[in-house]
Amino acid sequence: MKKDNTIFIKNTYYMLSYAFSVLKQSNYDEIEGEDFDNIHNLFAAILSKGLSQQLKQGLYREYTNQTEDLAVMHGKIDMQGTIRNKIARKQMLTCNYDALSENNLLNQIIKTTVLMLIRHADVDIEYKSILKKEMLYFSDVEMIEPGAINWSTIRFHRNTQAYRMLISICRFIIEGMLLSTDKGGYKMATFIDEQRMSRLYEKFILEYYRKEYPHFDVRSSQIPWGIDDDMNDMLPVMQSDITLTYGNRVLIIDAKYYAHNTQSYFGPNKIHSSNMYQIFAYVKNKAYEEKTSSREISGMLLYARTDEAVQPDNEYRMSGNKISVKTLDLNQEFIAIAAQLNAIADELEG
Template identity: 60%
Template structure:
């Protein structure tokens, strides 16, 4: 059994609910109460509820460029097409116009992903039935090639930002779990690759602290911040950006957290198991540059590597004092009741900042 299957499926829901706060809307509240034995049933349930909500509000529409032959002028006349019609003795004008349409990329992604889910035998019929009913309202929306979607180029705006959660679910399904059979059919592979889960894990922790502490305790901040290099001559050519996963600040204290989601928490050299050296060098660099940045002010900077627990017997839980700063290595077990996950995350804040919720 893979590491991913040992994460409680309900905890995937909770992680998503923090990473995408729209999942906490009342329309989704019944999902939290349902038992799920299959990650795809969870995703199908979220998509069904979310698409149903969008259908009530009206599917997002945007202007689509159309060029076609008409008997009356609409928009601008396309001269090359119109001349071609005249040469062919056709009584039509080629028109170039924009039409407000539901047949746009966002709805095409939703429809194509749902059709993929409907072809999966592991998805319960009750979710398939709900999704099939909803797809009746997508009759004017085209199906697209899922493997050709360029997710990084999708830009959400104020009037379509409600699609963010649903597109994230689609991306997890399509980009991480899509496999192709020999005859060209698609099926879903086992959930989810390490890279995608790592991003979800990072965003979950960041948003957990922002919502549970940042919204309740004045002056507490949870953000993914950049740390400037503290250079003697100011020459930063070719230096990489230091982008933290999570930076917690409260009063004079700063805790920089690097969230790590690996199949193996420890590295092995000559049969000796140690913390990943690259991870330790990175968090140490973050801490020392932040320390130098705050020089001359009252401050305290600490760092933490927060690993998602694997099936390894040796579980890191260490605190080191390095050149005047505390660097800790902790492990968060995602395969337990969420109340215990919450307790462990809260304890990190209590230990470093002395505050509780």
Template identity: 45%
Template sequence: MTIDKGIFIQNIYYMLSYAFQILKQEDYQKVAGEKFDKIHDLFAAILEKGVARQVKQGLYREYVPMQEDLSVMRGKLNINDTLSLKVQRKQKLSCEFDEFSEDNLYNQILKVTIHRLIKAEDVASERKQALKKLIVFFGNVSLIQPDHIAWNRLIYQRNNRNYELLLNICYLVLNGMLQTTEDGAYKLIAFSDEHMERLYEKFILEYYKQHHPELHPAAPVIEWDHTEDPDSQMIQFLPKMKTDIVLVKGDKTLIIDAKYYGKAMIQNYSKETLRSAHLYQIFAYVKNMDKNNTGNVSGLLLYAKTEEEVFPDGEPFVIGGNSIGAKTLDLNQEFKEISYQLDKIVKQYFN
């Protein structure tokens, strides 16, 4: 399944702009108005604006553990290494301490991504020049290897919230989410990845927040419908049911579980079936939210369609009195069609 390059790149920008509202700010308006033929040129344009803004505000700093041989004591003494220095007749102390530094994982990811984009063939020359001017401000930041990045260590809070969009862009640049087909068109790489799935979830939730606020889109945690004593120690072992998207209108509720997988269906003996773990998960969400068994709570597995796949396109089925459905959201087409698919879900479940 392929799509025109320009349309594909525009779709990526739309998804990012829904997921990250910062793209709607004035700094990025010029990017929004440009036409891009190369995906990395788009990513470079977003990073150019975002990093320039961050440089003006000051690069994010945090306490980083350091170890250094010093003439005077600082922090904590590493006894073994200090004894080793004494054996070498070096009048130094091996000290371990924390330093408030910009040489941290967040800035290291930015630096290696900018470094890669400067060397990329599909980035415009004027964009490369702008990035070269910005990388000068990362002189005190280490240039790391992309395959050594621990993405799960990234935590966003008030002091580094602006980095969330930038590092998501870095992830797409360094890990890749596309491949080029024989005719030169782009195709989404089919892979299951927590980072991409999170972007997919955020895009859908923010789309409904902007276009269907009357449905009160949210991502609440569902409480287990248990009869145990609230103070029972066993309750703490129950997994948290954190939803992706919940839409509510009157007495009707729709729980959407967004899934970014290479293939929605799996081979089960001689036939293809839905993934059982996903079906069990959405069923648990629905039944625990519909505590009174009204049948007014429905569930929908919404898979991102990234490759050609035969997927059953039928009516939802009823299990235990509740409607359970599964659909694919085709990301390989113009954004107005993606929008149409999302609006159609609302019409189907809320008339």
């Protein structure tokens, strides 16, 4: 895919705004009005605003186990530690107790991410200064090894819902920027990593239609296999990126963010075969599921446009279903991006 300086930085913000609706709140308005010359400044600005808001509410604290030598008993006595103190002629009790602490995983992830940005050469001094001031409130929070974070284990509850966007942004930054160095340290890489941007691209399209077309049924849904019996053991899950339903029409969109949208083996450019097989399977199995209804099932491969000369823009009729292949040009003003997405919805509405 294109390097980050060939994609409008502002459009990354808009994509994030739909993916994380909290960015549409008033305290982020000035970010939308700023011009960013690189993606690092954009993320530094978003984090600084989010942290400012969180600090007003207070950092999340949770109970953690503490072990400490004390003059009086607090909690439970640690016998081994107390015996060691006795041998060393220390008149102290080693105690285990639970205490509310800001030194928890969520705050550790935030601190680690912010310090990564502060150390990055491309982040402007104004953002570094703001982030450094905010880090003063994290003095009791430890750093965490970025590569060791198990993101799948993180759960949010009523007291941590405000952290959801911050942690999601931190994950995007860490996974998209982190590279191991020969010396065992870390350095920053480009944000435009296909896998990470692909997830954001999918989420952006899904949330755009949810927000802008509330009269549509918009979801990322599983499609059952059209089997003739109950033998579905070991069949993979068919999970659509975006499914739009309006009236008796259903459009299954598979969002694709690649460096190359077509493939060529000593001949003309062709659509990626695996992509076409995938959307064909989605459409035909969805049609099988809806065989007793009058719904019209269609599919679309929606590629993020690259700067290659050949871009897919085709429409096919396959066994009674329409399957199209389109590109979404992210390298233009957002109003034009929205117009492309709106045209897809307008066609579905008919």
